[in-house]
Amino acid sequence: MKAKIQISENVEIEVEGENTKELFTQLASIEQTFGMKSQLCGKCKKTTNKRYIARNAGGNMFYEIVCECGAHLSLSASKENPNNLFPKKKEDYTKPDSPYLPDNGWRIYNTKTNKME
Ligand SMILES: [Zn+2]
Numbered sequence: 001m002k003a004k005i006q007i008s009e010n011v012e013i014e015v016e017g018e019n020t021k022e023l024f025t026q027l028a029s030i031e032q033t034f035g036m037k038s039q040l041c042g043k044c045k046k047t048t049n050k051r052y053i054a055r056n057a058g059g060n061m062f063y064e065i066v067c068e069c070g071a072h073l074s075l076s077a078s079k080e081n082p083n084n085l086f087p088k089k090k091e092d093y094t095k096p097d098s099p100y101l102p103d104n105g106w107r108i109y110n111t112k113t114n115k116m117e
Helices: 019-040
Strands: 002-008 013-014 051-057 062-069 072-077 084-089
Touching: 013 019, 013 051, 019 051, 019 084
Parallel strands: none
Antiparallel strands: 002 013, 051 062, 062 072, 072 084
16 A cells, blocks of 8 residues: 655655555654654744755765754664664664753754854
């Protein structure tokens, strides 16, 4: 069975699953990752004007959603499922007690500290 999910005004994604559990898992993953583009930015609290960024730095790929205010939301992949991206809301997912990042994972470059905060 197939399902379509509209993730923005001009982007629709079709997913396929053998049963409702597979289809639900696919839809949840798509919504969790791509739905972040229309969610509140953790810094400026706006829902508009975000874009997807995929960049290669030193041979490593980085996937982010970037807001017009300059804030970035990094997307991560787990070791178990390296082709499946999800919004990074914890500092270190390998540690079960890792705290959640402030601002729902959105970070902006601080020119005074030279860090993403
Ligand atoms: Zn913003």
